[in-house]
Amino acid sequence: ETGVTQSPTHLIKTRGQQVTLRCSSQSGHNTVSWYQQALGQGPQFIFQYYREEENGRGNFPPRFSGLQFPNYSSELNVNALELDDSALYLCASSFSPSSGNTIYFGEGSWLTVV
Amino acid sequence: AQRVTQPEKLLSVFKGAPVELKCNYSYSGSPELFWYVQYSRQRLQLLLRHISRESIKGFTADLNKGETSFHLKKPFAQEEDSAMYYCALQNYGGSQGNLIFGKGTKLSVKP
Numbered sequence: 001e002t003g004v005t006q007s008p009t010h011l012i013k014t015r016g017q018q019v020t021l022r023c024s025s026q027s028g029h030n031t032v033s034w035y036q037q038a039l040g041q042g043p044q045f046i047f048q049y050y051r052e053e054e055n056g057r058g059n060f061p062p063r064f065s066g067l068q069f070p071n072y073s074s075e076l077n078v079n080a081l082e083l084d085d086s087a088l089y090l091c092a093s094s095f096s097p098s099s100g101n102t103i104y105f106g107e108g109s110w111l112t113v114v
Numbered sequence: 115a116q117r118v119t120q121p122e123k124l125l126s127v128f129k130g131a132p133v134e135l136k137c138n139y140s141y142s143g144s145p146e147l148f149w150y151v152q153y154s155r156q157r158l159q160l161l162l163r164h165i166s167r168e169s170i171k172g173f174t175a176d177l178n179k180g181e182t183s184f185h186l187k188k189p190f191a192q193e194e195d196s197a198m199y200y201c202a203l204q205n206y207g208g209s210q211g212n213l214i215f216g217k218g219t220k221l222s223v224k225p
Contacts, residue, residue, distance in 0.1 A: 033213075
């Protein structure tokens with residue numbers, strides 16, 4: 001059984017550019033959640049995907065968008081990057097979105113916007 | 115508004131001393147609360163959830179609805195407990211995985 005994997009681990013982008021972050025969910029998991037963790041802060045929920053549909057969204061602007069693929073892997077896309085988007089982006093997967101299911105986190109992707 | 119507050123950024127104790135990591139929440143209704151831990155160079159992982167009423171690695175946490183608290187406790191701290199601890203609340207109407215996290219408390223256990 002493989003855990004949640006994310007790529008890339010680190011990247012640097014310029015303000016105004018676009019970025020795509022990728023996540024492979026743990027084997028057997030159909031639900032993926034994305035979080036943004038700024039330095040010194042706790043993770044902040046961006047959105048969740050369940051069976052390829054968005055299943056809840058946090059307080060993030062529309063330039064944060066996502067996808068989930070038939071194999072349940074997922075992408076997070078951020079357009080028109082701003083300096084404040086610099087953060088660790090965490091992906092987490094679970095067997096389903098129902099209560100009682102443990103969510104498992106990846107190691108994250110560090111994004112620096114200059 | 116739903117909110118999780120961890121008042122201490124850093125908590126430093128000696129090995130063998132009791133530990134209490136504080137967590138207060140703001141929520142209407144019956145909350146579902148969790149503690150997550152991140153050891154050095156490891157990923158964030160679930161430590162315990164209140165509905166299980168379990169003890170993991172000697173840690174326990176009791177939900178106090180009157181004080182809206184969910185403090186994490188351990189009677190005798192070990193050096194390997196040194197880590198970042200996050201309290202989290204399942205978002206109202208949200209699914210599992212839709213969590214509100216506190217800012218975290220860094221626990222340092224000295225020998």
